[in-house]
Amino acid sequence: AQTVTQSQPEMSVQEAETVTLSCTYDTSESDYYLFWYKQPPSRQMILVIRQEAYKQQNATENRFSVNFQKAAKSFSLKISDSQLGDAAMYFCAYSRDSNYQLIWGAGTKLIIKP
Amino acid sequence: KAGVTQTPRYLIKTRGQQVTLSCSPISGHRSVSWYQQTPGQGLQFLFEYFSETQRNKGNFPGRFSGRQFSNSRSEMNVSTLELGDSALYLCASSGQELRENYGYTFGSGTRLTVV
Numbered sequence: 635a636q637t638v639t640q641s642q643p644e645m646s647v648q649e650a651e652t653v654t655l656s657c658t659y660d661t662s663e664s665d666y667y668l669f670w671y672k673q674p675p676s677r678q679m680i681l682v683i684r685q686e687a688y689k690q691q692n693a694t695e696n697r698f699s700v701n702f703q704k705a706a707k708s709f710s711l712k713i714s715d716s717q718l719g720d721a722a723m724y725f726c727a728y729s730r731d732s733n734y735q736l737i738w739g740a741g742t743k744l745i746i747k748p
Numbered sequence: 749k750a751g752v753t754q755t756p757r758y759l760i761k762t763r764g765q766q767v768t769l770s771c772s773p774i775s776g777h778r779s780v781s782w783y784q785q786t787p788g789q790g791l792q793f794l795f796e797y798f799s800e801t802q803r804n805k806g807n808f809p810g811r812f813s814g815r816q817f818s819n820s821r822s823e824m825n826v827s828t829l830e831l832g833d834s835a836l837y838l839c840a841s842s843g844q845e846l847r848e849n850y851g852y853t854f855g856s857g858t859r860l861t862v863v
Binding site: 737 | 781783790791792793796804806836838840851852853854855856857859
């Protein structure tokens, strides 16, 4: 069975600095999707970034980028120039294909220090 | 473009009662999924509907059921509520059949408290 592990329950970073959130996963599939979602206190789960396993190039979205290491089954999220609005729970998620459920990590609480 | 709408936002029920939660997906989206979020178990998949048919189901007891209507709106029902059913229930919709655009858009959830 597929699993997703986030080993950092909480991370803190100074505003304007860079932080990296870790995620590892386990799967026997060769093609799949990986996601980072952000959940602020408003509770809505917001898609931050998406990576398809068949693409070797790391995904980037403005200040957010990933380091996708397929062989190591690692999918870390880097947030550059951290802003107060980035404070939230961050969840790493895996999906086997576009018709399949999301399997979630336990989440990392990101604290931004002003 | 309106987002995913979940109603109600908050709900308090008594053990043994039943509850129905509603989710209206983004216009044009045909896939609706439901997730349960609790501090202890984290996020767990309940079920997914596509064009009124349940395509996938998670590992939850039969007390949890759902359905989808022809306009893609979905409801989930929990019968004989237990204290452990207290959770945030999230609904997500997806309309991207193209893998390049695949992703779910979530609603703000329904916070269910069972007393």
